[in-house]
Amino acid sequence: MQKPKIDDKLTLLTDFGETEAICTEVLDDPATAEGVLLKVMARGPFQEGQQCWILDRDGSKIGATVESVFKQTIDSEVTLSTVLPA
Numbered sequence: 001m002q003k004p005k006i007d008d009k010l011t012l013l014t015d016f017g018e019t020e021a022i023c024t025e026v027l028d029d030p031a032t033a034e035g036v037l038l039k040v041m042a043r044g045p046f047q048e049g050q051q052c053w054i055l056d057r058d059g060s061k062i063g064a065t066v067e068s069v070f071k072q073t074i075d076s077e078v079t080l081s082t083v084l085p086a
Contacts, residue, residue, distance in 0.1 A: 001056040001084050003036060010040060013053040013061065019044045021078070029081050037067065038080045046078045054082065 004010060004023045012019050021042035029035030038054075046069045053061040064082040 001054070001060070001062055003084055004038065010038075011055040012040075012042060012044075012064075013055055014044060014046070014050070015052075016044055018055075024077065031081070032083060034083050036082055036084055038064070038082065040078050040080065041072075041075045042078050043075055046076055052080070054080070 003026060006023055006025065008023045010021045010023060012021050019042055021040035023038060023040050025039035027037040027039075029037045046066050048066055048068060050066040052064050052066065054064050055061055062082055062084060064080040067079040067081050070077040
């Protein structure tokens, strides 16, 4: 999976089902050498520490952890930490 760009649509697979997300920010994760922090707008009952999958276009899954959740009306701004394969 390539590093997403701002406004890219992502599909997340969570314990409450599949949901669409829009990427709003992409940052390097200072906590891990090859880690990435993705800020996305998504709907659903996200919680800090929750595990989810980012589904790639080819059907592969990349694991991610919810780092923070900021609720804004129906959508939430969710920060995901992950390591994208090279």
